[in-house]
Amino acid sequence: MALVLLFTQKAISDGDGGAMEKDHIKGIIGAIVDYNSRIGKEEKVAMELAREDIYGYNNQSLVLHIKNSRRDPFQAALAADDLINMQQVEAIVGAQTWEEASLVAEICSQARIPILSFADATPQWATERWPFLYQASPNQYAQMKAVAAIIQSWEWYRVIVIYEDTESVATGVISPLSDALREVGAEINQLVALPPFASSSLSEELGKLKRGQCRVFVVHLSLPLALHLFKLAKEMEMMEDYVWITTDPITSLVHSINASSIDSMQGILGVKSYYPETGDHFHDFYHRFRQRFSLEYPKEDNHEPGKHAVQAYDAIRTIALAMGESNMGGSKKLLQKIFSSDFQGLSTKIQFTDRKLSPARIFQIINVMGKSYRELGFWSEGLGFSESIDKRATYDNSSMKTLGQILWPGGPLYTPRGWTVTSGGQVLKIGVPTGSTFKQFVDIVYDDHSENNFSFTGFSIEVFKATLENLPFHLPHKLIPFYGTYDQIVEEVYLKKFDAVVGDVSIVANRFRYAEFTQPYTEAGLVMIVPVRSRESNKAWLFMKPFTGAMWLLIVIINVYNGFVVWLIERNHCPDLKGPVLNQVGTLLWLSFSTLLSLNGLHSNLTRMTMLVWLFVVLVITQSYTANLTSMLTVQKLEPTVADVESLLYTNAMVGYCKGSYVRAYLETVIGFKRQNIKNFTLPEEFAQALRSREIEAVFLEAPLAKLLLAKYCKGFIEAGPRYKIGGFGFVFPRGSPLLPDVSEALLKVSESGKLRDLENSMAASETCSEVESNDEDHRLNPNSFWALFIITGGTSTVTLVIYVFCHRWNVHDSMHKHKTIWRLMLAVMKYWGYRKRPFSRRVSDTASPRSYPNASNSWAQV
Incomplete structure (x- = not known):
């Protein structure tokens, strides 16, 4: 039937x-x-x-x-x-x-x-x-976006497209794939067009691809030609560490591939048009189709x-x-x-x-394994990847890593890098600029004994060597001197004459048109350097600088206090300490300072003890004052000759910069200097001479270069004005270079390990000097440095005063008994002073009878 x-x-x-x-x-x-x-x-x-x-x-x-x-x-x-x-x-x-x-x-x-x-x-x-x-x-345009999304998921930046050399593929696949890759930051590294029918040239083409660096392939071929391709690729050991992504012409027929052919496709990722295999109509068609x-x-x-x-x-x-x-x-x-x-x-x-017909919006992502394939998940235009497409599905628009573990070609447990460093004994050609103003960064010397006839030294070279040591793979390379400008050497990378550039190359926005940079390995910023001059103001009161105001005040207070104690105790033994009130005050102040010179003339042991401690404190304070004043006179105070950029612009001053750098354009277009007011120099000595002769008023240098100039000429120049946040030195690589992420990571390791700091210190070690600027307040002495001494001398004076008062308490008690109140005691003291001031001949005729104040003279004299 x-x-x-x-x-x-x-x-x-x-x-x-x-x-x-x-x-x-x-x-x-x-x-x-x-x-x-x-x-x-x-x-x-x-x-x-x-x-x-x-x-x-x-x-x-x-x-x-x-x-x-x-x-x-x-x-x-x-x-x-x-x-x-x-x-x-x-x-x-x-x-x-x-x-x-x-x-x-x-x-x-x-x-x-x-x-x-x-x-x-x-x-x-x-x-x-x-x-x-x-x-x-x-329409399969959206399929190319799905392919680009897969490439973005694993951070591959370059792909090789292998396609059948027909007009429809060239117009319907290459252009949309290129656009989709560009949107995710990747690009087509190479196009390989194969004739519609398998030929002997296929082995030759695969051999060329094996010798290249890119390891990510997008295959858009008819099924017979694709099967032949994968068979040869497996024979040529081009599966492990390689990535193969197939498009719908192959993936839609993967169910029909026999076991022997699918064995050579293990680990391949595929994008497949999705159609729902549900409903009674489809199930009926499915069973009838299989039978027929x-x-x-x-x-x-x-x-x-x-x-x-x-x-x-x-x-x-x-x-x-x-x-x-x-x-x-x-x-x-x-x-x-x-x-x-x-x-x-x-x-x-x-x-x-x-x-x-309405374009396809949903595609299935599959992974070939065993005798068939595994459905990893789906990609939907505008939504991204998901494990299912029902209403409860969770989408990830940036990565397919959520779809589960993938079997890669060759079965490695790690994700293929997607590229190899070199193949066939090739080495990277790395350009090194020869026009560095500061040879501490890059110095190139002709050397007959060197393999390349040149020896390369400097901070940038050492940082690059340290970076190579932190790469997870060996990087064969050759350093080649370049005698053009910095912009030109970056363009050489774009023209693929160099695989990278190492040197003091600034990271500037307009250079990203031709290449990409690692993260900066130096400080970023544009600095203004100007000459310095002595700070002449406030010289008349320089002698006051060693001590702070609080220190001077405390010295005066403790001095007067000690003088008062001495005056009070010694006044009974010295007639000069008696007399009118104004004389007494003057005598007290004079006594405060005269006793610092000698202990001679003191009659009481209490005053001798007070002054002995005070003389010791004075000796320490005097020596400290002398030392600090000497230091202030020795250290020269300097200030910039130009305070800010605005003053340079206002006076139409001449400024300088490093020849060949981007700084000229920045000074002219951003800051606003006139072209005729900008001069270039090629050596640090030229900068110094021009600044000293006032040929230029200021020089603008990138921060790392400015540090070297100030280290060498620290006594004559100083940084001034604002620091502009631009620049920084980095290594240069072609756009989309697979090396860039690994080199940037290795450079971060160099910085985090402290190696970069050590290299910086080593570079500037021979030219470093002390800081020019000093803060007066940091060097002035304050009471915090002498509080213990002040407590000792003040305490000693207080103790002697207390002893003196208690030793004569009976006289005080007698006076208090006669004068019931403090007010009467004060009146008695004042009257007594008046009685003592009068001539002796008149005391007898005084209104108050001596008999009214028995022993008054002796008692108050003792007090």
Whole structure:
């Protein structure tokens, strides 16, 4: 029965049906497929099932004529001509490649017959040239975005595209892939075009790729050519540490690959068009397709339908429905009905925009492993990666790492780097600028004994060597001197004459047009250096500087206090300490300072003890004062001759900069100096001479260079004005260089380990000096330095005063008894002083009788 059914379907499809069939015919459809390919076989079986379903659902009889194109555009054109002229078809479906579709579209347009092409990409101009051409397969532009998203996920920056050398691929794949990669910061490193049929040149092409550095390949080939490619790649050991990403022409047929062929594809990532395999209609189609396909092609290992099968089924159904609605209204009416199609097909929603099927938005990411493949997840345009596409799905728009563990080619546990440092004994050509103003950074000397006839030294070279030691791999390289400007050497990297640049190259925005930089390994900033001058102000009061105001005040207080104690105790033994109040005050002040010179003349042991301690404190304070004043007179106070940039601009002053650097443009365009007021210099000595002779008023240098200049001429120049946050030195690499992330990471390790700081100190060690500026307040002595001494001398004076008072307490008690109040005691003291001031001859005639104050003279004298 199966054989009878097959022969019956064959007769119908060839247009040899009986008269009863012809009586019910409502449309004749032609199809052009490649019988020898898996795609053509799936399309043929799917079209036949679609014709049967149309008759079963709508009682609509169709005649289907299928012609073999043999994947040859010329054969496809002949088949189209035969279908139109001999079979009288009303529409044609098929033409898998754009080369086939373009020829068939020309013939169909002349005959006014609609054609639904299966080509993945149709140029915009094609639909305008051939109004009867429709693209029946979803546009694959979004697929290239999915590929770019995969590359971004693993931080690969360069890829090699291997594609079939046909016009459709060049226009429909390369351009959108390049745009998609550029959006994620990557680029196409190389394009490898292969002829449509496998040839001996494939081994040669793979050999060239193996000798290169890039290890990420995007493969867009037909399935037979791709299988041949992967077989050779495995034989040439180009799987482990390589990344292979396949596009829909291969991935959509991965289910049909036999076990021996899929063994050479282990670890490959693929982007596959997604269509929901759900619903009763699809399940019915799926089971019928497997049965029919296994009967017609028993030698095929797998009988499941793929993307091309469901697209062919939907295309036949689209034309059949349009024919049923047009009611034989002619080709123009049929064309309008096809354009207005709107129904849910097996693969997608059938709607046409600009005579193209709505583009695909969702793609499946697969990983080839074992005898089949594993579905990792999905990528949706505008949403990103997800493990599922239901309403509860969680999307990640930046990385596919959330989709789970991936089996990479060769089975490594780590993710392939995507590139190799060198191959075939090649070494990196690294340019070194020769125009460095400060040889401490880069110094190049001709050396007959060196391998390259040059020896390279300096801070930048040492930092680069330390960076290489922290790389996780060996980096063969060769340093090459370059005698141009810094801008020119960066452009040489863009022109691929150098693989990198090492030296004192500033990180400037306009240089990113040609290359990329590591993080800066020096301090960033633009510094203004000016001459210094002595600070002459406030010299008259310099003698007050060694002590702070609080210190001077405390010295005066403790001095007066000690003098008061001495005066009070010694006044009974010295007539000079007695007399009028003003004389007493003057005598007290004089006594405060005169006793510092000698202990002679003191009668009481209490005052001797007080003054002995005070003399010791004075000796310490005096020596400290002398030492600090000497230090202040020795250290020269300096200040900049120019306070800020505005004063330079206002006075129209001349300024300098390093020849060949970017600083000139910055001074002119940003700060506002006139071109004629900017001079360049090539040596540090030239800077110094020009500043001293006032040929220029200031020089603008990058921060690391300014440090060296100040280290060498620290007594004559000083930093002034604001520091502009620009620049910094970095290593240069081509845009998208795979080395850049690893070198930047290694440079960070050098900095974090302290090695970079040690190199900086070593560079400036021979030219360092003390700081020019000093703060007076930091050197002035304050009471905090002498508080213990002040407590000792003050305490000693207080103790002697207390002892003196208590030793004479009986006199005080007697006085208090006679004068009941403090006020009376004070009046008595004042009266007593008045009595003592009068001449002796008049004391007897005083109003107060001596008998009224017995022992008054002796008592108060003792007090």
